[in-house]
Amino acid sequence: PSMMVANIDHMLICTAYFPQMEPSLIDRYLITAESMHINATIIHNKIDLPVENEHIEQDNYFLQTYEECGYKRFEVSMKEKKGLTSLINHLNTIERLPYYTSYIDTPMCLLIGASGVGKSATVNTLMKLYSNNYHENDNILEQEINKHGRGIHTTTHSQAYHLNKLSNQLNIIDTPGIGNFYIPSDITVADLQHYYPEFDQYRMNCKYKNCQHEKKIQLKLCGIQQASERYLIDPRRYHSYTIELEALKDRQ
Helix, strand or coil, rough: CCCCCCCEEEEEEEECCCCCCHHHHHHHHHHHHHHHEEEEEEECCCCCCCCCCCCHHHHHHHHHHHHHCCCCEEECCCCCCHHHHHHHHHHHCCCCCHHHHHCCCCCEEEEEECCCCCCCHHHHHHHHHHHHCCCCHHHCCCEEEEECCCCCCCCCCCEECCCCCCCCCCCECCCCCCCCCCCCCCCCCHHHHHHHHHHHHHHHCCCCCCCCCCCCCCCHHHHHHHHHHCCCCCCCHHHHHHHHHHHHHHCC
């Protein structure tokens, strides 16, 4: 699937060390947010778990890369309520986009992420602490993780939750865990490069204005490739771009 809801003001991307992080999936979430002209925040959950995962260092590198691209990141444990103060202060700054206020006055946030990363636990914790509408019998099923790293109890439909104790009366829309997520079909080949914000300062170094920054282009002609070669742009992110570019070409 691609996007499941409309008229949202902010995207909250939930990640965790386990199940293993999928940066290509996070990239597609971020492309979608950029194409909708909304900000995105990464909530990295489950920091209470023992640091035994062999992918920890790699995952931290991915998270740092996103931060360097301008995306805010918050490390939390919903189970132990760690890191919530900074996250809540950030959530309180989110505003309703002016062209949506005729529908609903309070901000709408989409909570999205792979199955098993703790989206339902996030909603449970935030509702319990910051909503007058929370009752114990409304508790959302918290996910157990099976041996393959996937959620056993899985949210099957999108539902909005109102955090009416926050100053901005934020709404959070919890979505089903998504693995096969595709970027919106109306994104064109020419558009895609504009949804990788780290490309902006290097695009002017391309020899041709219509450069699509494909790997088959000579290195000396493409400012984005040059920046990737010099690690000014993360090579994994550049590789991600070329994969999404080819997928768009196949679709269009």
